[in-house]
Amino acid sequence: MGLSESRGLGPGEAPSERQADEEDEAVAADPLLHMEARKGHCDTARQLLAQDPEALNSQDASGRTPLFWATEYRHESLVELLLAHGADPAVRDHEGNLCLHWAVYVGSPSIARMLLDAGSDVDALNGQGDSPLHLAAQERRYECLVLLLAHGAKVSLKNRAGRMALHCCKPSSPSWRALEAASARPPHPAERLLCRDISRGFEQVPIPCVNGVDQEPAPGAFLYVTQNLVSDSAVLPATGWGRSQHCECASSCSAPTCPCVERGLRSWYTPDGRLAPDAAGGTAEAGPIYECHMLCSCASSCPNRVAQRGLRTQLQLYRVPGKGWAVRTMQEVPRGAFLCQYFGELISSAEAAQREDAAYSFVVDMQAGPECCLDGRFYGSVGRFLNHSCQPNLLALPVVVGHEIPGIAFFSARAIQAGEELAFDYGERFWEAKGRRWACLCKSPGCRYRPSREGPTADAAAGDPGLGTSTSYPLRGFSRKSARSSPLKTAPRRSARPRRRPLR
Numbered sequence: 001m002g003l004s005e006s007r008g009l010g011p012g013e014a015p016s017e018r019q020a021d022e023e024d025e026a027v028a029a030d031p032l033l034h035m036e037a038r039k040g041h042c043d044t045a046r047q048l049l050a051q052d053p054e055a056l057n058s059q060d061a062s063g064r065t066p067l068f069w070a071t072e073y074r075h076e077s078l079v080e081l082l083l084a085h086g087a088d089p090a091v092r093d094h095e096g097n098l099c100l101h102w103a104v105y106v107g108s109p110s111i112a113r114m115l116l117d118a119g120s121d122v123d124a125l126n127g128q129g130d131s132p133l134h135l136a137a138q139e140r141r142y143e144c145l146v147l148l149l150a151h152g153a154k155v156s157l158k159n160r161a162g163r164m165a166l167h168c169c170k171p172s173s174p175s176w177r178a179l180e181a182a183s184a185r186p187p188h189p190a191e192r193l194l195c196r197d198i199s200r201g202f203e204q205v206p207i208p209c210v211n212g213v214d215q216e217p218a219p220g221a222f223l224y225v226t227q228n229l230v231s232d233s234a235v236l237p238a239t240g241w242g243r244s245q246h247c248e249c250a251s252s253c254s255a256p257t258c259p260c261v262e263r264g265l266r267s268w269y270t271p272d273g274r275l276a277p278d279a280a281g282g283t284a285e286a287g288p289i290y291e292c293h294m295l296c297s298c299a300s301s302c303p304n305r306v307a308q309r310g311l312r313t314q315l316q317l318y319r320v321p322g323k324g325w326a327v328r329t330m331q332e333v334p335r336g337a338f339l340c341q342y343f344g345e346l347i348s349s350a351e352a353a354q355r356e357d358a359a360y361s362f363v364v365d366m367q368a369g370p371e372c373c374l375d376g377r378f379y380g381s382v383g384r385f386l387n388h389s390c391q392p393n394l395l396a397l398p399v400v401v402g403h404e405i406p407g408i409a410f411f412s413a414r415a416i417q418a419g420e421e422l423a424f425d426y427g428e429r430f431w432e433a434k435g436r437r438w439a440c441l442c443k444s445p446g447c448r449y450r451p452s453r454e455g456p457t458a459d460a461a462a463g464d465p466g467l468g469t470s471t472s473y474p475l476r477g478f479s480r481k482s483a484r485s486s487p488l489k490t491a492p493r494r495s496a497r498p499r500r501r502p503l504r
Ligand SMILES: [Zn+2]
Pocket: 247, 248, 249, 252, 253, 254, 258, 259, 260, 261, 292, 296, 298
């Protein structure tokens, strides 16, 4: 049967099929590599593979390859090693399971991600007719479930019992709601998975890209980055790291004892790493938040380290008719949660003015230095795909993580449902500049810039901030060409300067 000794039934197995004695015999007779895969010994596995490369995809009495065992025992490094040696993720055990079924069954999103990256079929059915999505629903593996949904797993598949994944989980549970949201989407012609991860593995959670609308391929005219790049010496901070402000807190950083928290003029984060409720409302003064950084003596678990932990939410890049690319969350997001940062090239305003396409530039305030711009045109992150909404579910706040180089972080302004598009308000100045040529397509009841009857033209109306008509490349992200047009700058300039410690 090929079951582990430590656990009950595996995916696709009927209870009567289990016979412990047989299993023990099978285990005893297992080839060496299978045994090592169970134990997770990478070095030994490497040696065995060198001696006998054929062992890699050999199946034991239960039809399982070493990859199955490494998966079931959640040995991530070994799964990585076996895949790197060419282990085949399409092999099925005698119950018809792929390794992917097992990864989901034991609840390992990181192994499931590796298997999907290696080309595993997201909709494969095992002997019971269960897809990995069925198992994720049954076993309450929420992280795996949203990962599969983001990879375009079909929600309509029925198992042998005639049940869809939605029927395999508790009604009104988070998994149920995520499946329900996916089932309720307008029936686009089958959404094609264009790319498993636009971040090429650089984000902790993959960002798949799907298109069920047109023939547009996955966006490729930029390089995905997970840090800001400083390409222009004019924006380098005037002070060296040695004089950079940091804290020496021994325990948890909080106001009024931590200078980093104090520098933000208020406590922006709650102890559990959310944006403070009064800040999440969306109208609060616009930061910046000074997070603790690598010169601070506090632990990585410090509550004043939030944006720097990076993306943790399962997102998906998808195509919207008339709007181009958009970003949605595949899982529920509580109010005040950090979603992602806007990364790009940090350039001076002068340099930004020289650049032809300002579609992806975002003005940031250096406080201590010159005004500058984050341009996501050539180097950027998922933030560059966020569209505008007049009733946004995201809030953009400037955040400084170490030294004086600013960034932009997005937080949820309210609780967000699975499947919702993520958007933020580009700001009045944006629309003052663009409103004559473009109309807003956010369709929210409070839309301030909806298309008027006589104009703009249909073409131009299609050009929400997300879509330019004058260029073949979609104009999306933050279009704040002039330094004056940043909504961040429209917030009252706070009297931060006198309170900051002198830098010299
Ligand atoms: Zn501190």
